[in-house]
Amino acid sequence: MTTSLKPTKLQSLHEALGHLGHHNIKGMISKGNVLGICLSTKELSKNSGICAACTQGKSKHASFSPRGSSLAKDILDLVLSDLWGPALVQSHYGYCYLYTFTNISSSNTPEQNRVAESLNHVIFD
Structure with a gap:
């Protein structure tokens, strides 16, 4: 019995594999390290897009307000x-x-x- 695999979207794999880099996903598929995943030629030739979750995850800290601390006026107050x-x-x-x-x-x-x-x-x- 033969089945044809429906091509998968690269971004869907990126998200399903814990936001693994696109070049790593392409490498796993081209080397035959994974079975049951099919990427179309179009998907394989795509450039990596910007993933909002990856960008946010790589940021050092969340933004904060510039307001000062009114609790500490002198050294060792807080x-x-x-x-x-x-x-x-x-x-x-x-x-x-x-x-x-x-x-x-x-x-x-x-x-x-x-x-x-x-x-x-x-x-x-």
């Missing part, structure tokens, strides 16, 4: 703390938690405080 852990690997001294403190009075919003954001990227990236 301090944010964050506890992270336990880490899978202990530090040289045997620690497995990280505790950070950020002084809010030096910035309008936590998102605008480049020092705190940079610290998080240095520590966790």
Whole structure:
């Protein structure tokens, strides 16, 4: 018994495969790594379009309002703390938690405080 496969849309596969890149999908199909998926020549030759979900997912942060913090006027009026852990690997001294403190009075919003954001990227990236 033979069946003919109805060609699938590349964007539908992109979404169904967890927003996998179009070049990866085309590569899997051309190498025969997947069975039961048929893309037309037109779909295979398409350039990657802009996927709104992928664009939003790759953004660093959501937009925020530029209003200032009225709670913190002087240094140490408002301090944010964050506890992270336990880490899978202990530090040289045997620690497995990280505790950070950020002084809010030096910035309008936590998102605008480049020092705190940079610290998080240095520590966790």
